[in-house]
Amino acid sequence: MDHSIQDVARLAGTTSRTLRHYGAEGLLPPSRIGTNGYRYYDDRALVRLQRILLLRDLGLGLPAIRLVLDREVDETAALREHLGWLEQEQQRLDRQIRSVQTTITTLEGEDQLMADQMFDGFDHTQYKEEVVERWGADAYRNSDEWWRSMTTAQRKEWRAATRALQADWADAVTRRVDPAGAEGQQLARRHVRWLGAVPGLPRENGHLAADYVRGLGEMYVADDRFGADYGGPAGAAFVRDALAHYADEHL
Amino acid sequence: MDHSIQDVARLAGTTSRTLRHYGAEGLLPPSRIGTNGYRYYDDRALVRLQRILLLRDLGLGLPAIRLVLDREVDETAALREHLGWLEQEQQRLDRQIRSVQTTITTLEGEDQLMADQMFDGFDHTQYKEEVVERWGADAYRNSDEWWRSMTTAQRKEWRAATRALQADWADAVTRRVDPAGAEGQQLARRHVRWLGAVPGLPRENGHLAADYVRGLGEMYVADDRFGADYGGPAGAAFVRDALAHYADEHL
DNA sequence: GCTTGACGTTGACGCAGCGGCAAGTTCTAC
DNA sequence: GTAGAACTTGCCGCTGCGTCAACGTCAAGC
CATH class of the missing domain: 1.10.1660.10 (Multidrug-efflux Transporter Regulator; Chain: A; Domain 2)
Incomplete structure (x- = not known):
């Protein structure tokens, strides 16, 4: 036995x-x-x-x-809780897969224009005057030089990241998640991190200036071209709210 | 700087x-x-x-x-490979989620009948005569006693596992995977492990007898009631082939 | 010049669930 | 009697850091 x-x-x-x-x-x-x-x-x-x-x-x-x-x-309860965790993991994987796909297709896209395309949908160099006025001339110059100093591959990757971020914002907007919730704040964190790569942007205490981040959100709302990428003004407002909340909490 | x-x-x-x-x-x-x-x-x-x-x-x-x-x-190549891995993980998660859901709903189902329902769709106690004839009388008795000795909760879980296994077989059949491939063999392994929990079944060298496993597969094909659960005779044949290949390789 | 507190360093354990190896003991078959 | 299979305990490895612990450094205020 x-x-x-x-x-x-x-x-x-x-x-x-x-x-x-x-x-x-x-x-x-x-x-x-x-x-x-x-x-x-x-x-x-x-x-x-x-x-x-x-x-x-x-x-x-x-x-x-x-x-x-x-x-x-209880076994049923344990399994139900486990199911919740599994579904969360599934969503995380789904998001990652979408991001990777977006990155790949963007990397495969041919070379685009140059520095004035740097931020694509988020192009804030179109706001040269505003940037110069509010944050000083060398901020603008530094960003531009930084961009021009990148290799083609680096620029490609930067644009890929920009597209991916943009796509994820758009996705979050259509799913009507909470701007101040976990996912919204995760996106805001990515956005700030993404912008943080640009030297010359206004900073305080080592990170991006909170006011700059808030101002950026307002600019997105103010200009229709931004909102167009996320389903109208509501999309830009969503981004603004998420960024503002993030700035309040972390900057 | x-x-x-x-x-x-x-x-x-x-x-x-x-x-x-x-x-x-x-x-x-x-x-x-x-x-x-x-x-x-x-x-x-x-x-x-x-x-x-x-x-x-x-x-x-x-x-x-x-x-x-x-x-x-190359970055694109690396991302593409990574995407493959992510999608594989996604499939694994999907399967797990389906299994958990099946298990939960089955656990929630009210108590069913008794020993003669032990194997549900796989019910081989309906083959009492064959079992007794080919594998000896005490094999049959032992299985039955084992079943009756289980608590209600244990029986519930056993049925849940049976349903889940059945559902996964059916799923694999409809997706026309290779019975001898990784997924088919994984299912066969689960099947043998599942059956292995029953004491009194014929064994050799500590594991289920290879001939018994092969014979079981043939029984599934021979009786329409089994095939009905996996989309006709082709389903039962798929199970038989997977089990036979598994028996060849591992038993 | 001293204390305090923020910031820096190296070093090491912890995690989840085993796989795999090493060194030594025991069983089994010829 | 001996080879070889099976068993034991014990410990490192993996992934990517989080989290102390114990101990230097630096800037600011008294």
Whole structure:
């Protein structure tokens, strides 16, 4: 009635190493240990092992499995919670896949124009006058020089990132997520990080100036060309709100 | 021109720990190190950091990022390969989610009948005579006793697993995957593992008898009721082929 | 000149779930 | 009796940092 560790492993489609691990974790102690130190498992242990492996296949972690097996939590509840986590992971993966696809297609696109295309849909060099007026002349010059100093490949990647960011903003807008919520703030963080790569932009305490970020959001709303990329003025307003909230909280 | 590690971290939206990590990995060495040991980063390093964080957001690993940055592999190619991996992960997650959902709904279903429902769609106790004839009387008895000895919750879970396995077989059949391929064999492995939980079934060398597994596959094909669950005789044949191949390779 | 507090350094553990290896013991078959 | 298969404990490795711990440095105020 007792099976050796290898027997059990083959029988259950796992490895002896895994069984020892479960034993060490207290998840599946051997039902008997010989005087020689060998582990032996009876049929009850086999059944328990099956349940463990079943739940493992569903992606549950060992601590969660222990709670279920020891009846400390309801199995249905545990699975439901786990399902939530899985769906969250799925969404994260979906977003990453979309971003990678956008980046690839943009990288494959032929070379575009030059510095005046730098920010594509976000092109704030079109606001040269405003930038110069509000943030000083050398800020504008520095950004421009920085852009011209990039290699073609670097510029390509920059544009790819810009497109991807833009696409993700647009996506968030259409899904009507909360600008101040987790996803909106994640996007705002990406936006600020993306802009932060540009030397010469106004900074304070080492990061982008909060006022500059807020002002940028207002500019997006003020000019129709920005909003056009995210489904009208509501899109630009969304971006503005997310950026403003981010500036309040983190800058 | 030079920024301290904290400045860079805030500016790029990351942490100083991460920067030290990248330094230790040789991915982003500080552009200068002071006599006091402090790390300083110039604008070039900042640009490199942005690229690193960009690719990290896409899910690339640090080694892959290094290859891209050092121009040892083409960025587009790297992203394309990464996309493949992401999509694979996505499929794995999808399957897991479906399995969890199936398990939950089955767990929620009210109690069903008893031992004669043990294998649901796979019910091989309906083949009592065949089982007894080919594998001995006590094999049949043992399985039945085992089933009756289970608690209601255990039986519920067993049925849930059965349903999930069945659903996954059906899914694989409709997608016309290769019975001898990775996914087909993975299912076969689950099937054997699932059956392996039943004590009293014929075994050899500790695992289910290969002939028994092959015979089971043939029974699925021989009886219309099995095939009905996977889209006709082709479904049962698919299961049989996958099991036979698995038996050949692993039993 | 001294304290204080912010910021910097290196070093090391932790995580999730085992895989894999090493060194030593025991069982099994010839 | 001996080879070889199977078993044991113990420990490193993986991924990408988070998080102390213990200890130097620097700028500002008294």
